[in-house]
Amino acid sequence: MKREIKRIKQLFSGLFLILACLAVFVGCDQEDKDVIVLRVSNWEEYIDQGEWDAEEAIELEDGTVILGESSLVEDFEQWFFETYGKRVVVEYSTFGTNEELYNQLTMGDSYDLVCPSEYMIMKMMEEGMVEPYSAEFFEEENENNYYVNNVSPYIREMFGNLAIGDKMLGDYAAGYMWGTLGIVYNPEYISEEEAAHWRLLLNPAISKRVTIKDSVRDAYFAGNSIYNEALIGSQEFISSDEYYQRLSEILNATDKDTVDAVEEILSNIKDNVYSFETDSGKADLVTGKVVANQQWSGDAVYTMDQAEEDGVYLNYSAPEEATNLWFDGWVMLKSGIDGDEDRKLAAEAFVNYLSKPENAVRNMYYIGYTSVIAGDEQGAVRQYIDWCYGAEEDEEEVAEYDVTYFFEGADAAAAEEYVLTVPEDQTRRQLYAQYPTFDVVERSVVMACFDKEGNERINRMWTNVRCFDIVKWWDGVFSK
Numbered sequence: 001m002k003r004e005i006k007r008i009k010q011l012f013s014g015l016f017l018i019l020a021c022l023a024v025f026v027g028c029d030q031e032d033k034d035v036i037v038l039r040v041s042n043w044e045e046y047i048d049q050g051e052w053d054a055e056e057a058i059e060l061e062d063g064t065v066i067l068g069e070s071s072l073v074e075d076f077e078q079w080f081f082e083t084y085g086k087r088v089v090v091e092y093s094t095f096g097t098n099e100e101l102y103n104q105l106t107m108g109d110s111y112d113l114v115c116p117s118e119y120m121i122m123k124m125m126e127e128g129m130v131e132p133y134s135a136e137f138f139e140e141e142n143e144n145n146y147y148v149n150n151v152s153p154y155i156r157e158m159f160g161n162l163a164i165g166d167k168m169l170g171d172y173a174a175g176y177m178w179g180t181l182g183i184v185y186n187p188e189y190i191s192e193e194e195a196a197h198w199r200l201l202l203n204p205a206i207s208k209r210v211t212i213k214d215s216v217r218d219a220y221f222a223g224n225s226i227y228n229e230a231l232i233g234s235q236e237f238i239s240s241d242e243y244y245q246r247l248s249e250i251l252n253a254t255d256k257d258t259v260d261a262v263e264e265i266l267s268n269i270k271d272n273v274y275s276f277e278t279d280s281g282k283a284d285l286v287t288g289k290v291v292a293n294q295q296w297s298g299d300a301v302y303t304m305d306q307a308e309e310d311g312v313y314l315n316y317s318a319p320e321e322a323t324n325l326w327f328d329g330w331v332m333l334k335s336g337i338d339g340d341e342d343r344k345l346a347a348e349a350f351v352n353y354l355s356k357p358e359n360a361v362r363n364m365y366y367i368g369y370t371s372v373i374a375g376d377e378q379g380a381v382r383q384y385i386d387w388c389y390g391a392e393e394d395e396e397e398v399a400e401y402d403v404t405y406f407f408e409g410a411d412a413a414a415a416e417e418y419v420l421t422v423p424e425d426q427t428r429r430q431l432y433a434q435y436p437t438f439d440v441v442e443r444s445v446v447m448a449c450f451d452k453e454g455n456e457r458i459n460r461m462w463t464n465v466r467c468f469d470i471v472k473w474w475d476g477v478f479s480k
Helices: 007-029 072-084 098-106 118-126 146-150 153-160 198-202 216-227 243-251 256-272 280-287 297-309 341-354 357-367 380-389 404-408 430-434 438-442 452-466 468-479
Strands: 036-043 088-095 174-185 210-213 275-277 292-296 315-317 323-333 398-402 419-423
Touching: 036 341, 072 088, 072 341, 072 357, 088 098, 088 341, 098 118, 118 323, 146 341, 146 357, 153 174, 153 323, 153 404, 174 198, 174 216, 174 297, 174 430, 198 210, 198 216, 198 256, 198 292, 210 216, 210 280, 216 243, 216 256, 216 292, 216 452, 256 452, 275 280, 280 292, 280 297, 292 297, 297 315, 297 430, 315 430, 323 341, 341 357, 357 380, 380 419, 380 430, 404 438
Parallel strands: 036 088, 210 275, 210 292
Antiparallel strands: 174 292, 174 315, 174 323, 398 419
16 A cells, blocks of 8 residues: 555644744735735644655656645645735644634634534534635636535535535535544454444453543444444334434434433443543554554544554444544634635635645645545546555455445446455455445434533533543542
């Protein structure tokens, strides 16, 4: 496999941010009223920061060479001036969690463009915090509108048609990265069948050798899937005409009976796992401290890559009951844009620039996550997948892998150019994590923005699970 995650470049991230801030200072010092300052906040290590070595160049089958020399932020500033004749300086910062970003905003931090996850986007839409994209942003005949012309039709339909009250998510958010929630596991210790179910987290045979995300929503999804395993796994349920709607309702339920049942399951999981973790699970899998870990698909790719360098081959599973289909997307904030047409133009242009197929490839190569961009007629994204995962001519154990739905939409029949010939093990490894098969996305559920009562209920549940020993001790002290 030719792809190498660029996270070792994170050492340059501090320098990158310093240079970005200096650029803002210089731009302001010039007192040039025509310079647009665009304030962007994104996840940590979630954009190509350049500094690629020459040997890291990606050479596609049509002769296209992709090489990240400067950061995409710097390249955007130059492209914007060449395209629109106006200067823009990007003030780029990062956040660690959706909740951290939300708290920053409620405490008065000001940004024009941010990149939260789907449920936080829904929350911000409900609270009237976000600005709709302009009609011009969706004009396909505009050659600079790379997003609308290159976004995966499947992704656009799946997320864009989500309704939040009388608003459509697709009018307020443009996708960036997407993926699934699953389990990375060591096949030397865990069978493919065992890893195909969320109840692996309860398996006593791997007690203290499995980890789960220290995230109420991700843990709740797994626990709820275990609670409803018999129902949602039954053939009658799966063959129902309302399968997806019912699956979504069940796995987004926050009624008292469901939350109480999931609390008990998660308490049992807590007793079985090595830890609840946010980032250590990747390293623990590589070192062998644990043999399975609940992970987001992008981190799963990174983990498998790192383990492979040490001669350890891990697999990825999207459990048969259901998986969470997530995405991170760009939204403009009303408080930041504040009616400024130039700032809104720059914000939409930033999204479009990142949506150029070659830039989507740069981002995927650098961070390991999967872009929502399917690509243009030149097929840079399609070629990149083959560059990463295509089987060598003399390879014997190969399989056909169909990703037509991503490029042509959910209703498309298999198209020859999107059926890849890949090493057989990639049907369980990095390719499977980056571009899940259609049967996986069919059983995938988007996590909703829970209402106030539901949020309070699952947050109390999470406190009980995570702090049970403390609460039990506290109650014991005052009951004596």
